Amino acid sequence: MSKLRVYRDDAPDTPIVEHTLGADIALELEGPEVLFSRWEADRELPADASNDDIIGAYRAQIDVLMTRYGFHAVDVVNVTPTHPDKDALRQKFLSEHTHSDYEVRFFVEGSGQFYIHHADRVYMIFCQAGDLLSIPANMTHWFDMGPNPSFKCIRLFTTPEGWVANFTGSDIAEHFPRLVN
Numbered sequence: 284m285s286k287l288r289v290y291r292d293d294a295p296d297t298p299i300v301e302h303t304l305g306a307d308i309a310l311e312l313e314g315p316e317v318l319f320s321r322w323e324a325d326r327e328l329p330a331d332a333s334n335d336d337i338i339g340a341y342r343a344q345i346d347v348l349m350t351r352y353g354f355h356a357v358d359v360v361n362v363t364p365t366h367p368d369k370d371a372l373r374q375k376f377l378s379e380h381t382h383s384d385y386e387v388r389f390f391v392e393g394s395g396q397f398y399i400h401h402a403d404r405v406y407m408i409f410c411q412a413g414d415l416l417s418i419p420a421n422m423t424h425w426f427d428m429g430p431n432p433s434f435k436c437i438r439l440f441t442t443p444e445g446w447v448a449n450f451t452g453s454d455i456a457e458h459f460p461r462l463v464n
């Protein structure tokens with residue numbers, strides 16, 4: 284079940300708000316202007332669906348976002364617990380950073396945990412299949428795929444260069460609960 288926990292950024296032990304209903308999560312995330320919604324596939328996807336099949340199944344929703352936000356590119360990323368570089372991949376976005384572009388992820392399968400640091404709050408969002416999250420450009424955040432990552436995500440880009448991580452140098456991420464999977 285998808286879950287949002289909101290913390291004060293100086294109190295990582297005690298969430299002050301928790302939501303599991305999609306509508307409640309979406310409303311709470313309006314504060315930091317993060318878009319959260321749930322999508323349904325237009326057609327059923329086989330287990331061995333190609334990336335083109337996956338994008339095709341969500342084409343209508345993808346086109347709406349591409350038009351609204353001016354995204355130019357879309358791809359699919361697939362990480363499994365047997366991925367040879369899973370530890371390095373996990374480390375890559377595990378510290379607080381920003382991007383000059385939106386970070387948009389739609390979970391086709393599996394799960395992962397995003398953390399948004401906005402004002403004096405940390406929004407910890409456990410995303411599962413069906414969840415769309417769009418983090419605005421320059422918003423401080425990090426992402427944990429856990430020690431046994433398993434997810435398939437659609438990513439949308441304005442420019443591929445815009446998705447380079449600019450690390451803030453803060454160690455805040457080390458103080459908040461990591462994803463256990």
Ligand SMILES: [Fe+2]
Nearest residue numbers: 376382386424
């Ligand atoms: Fe990021």
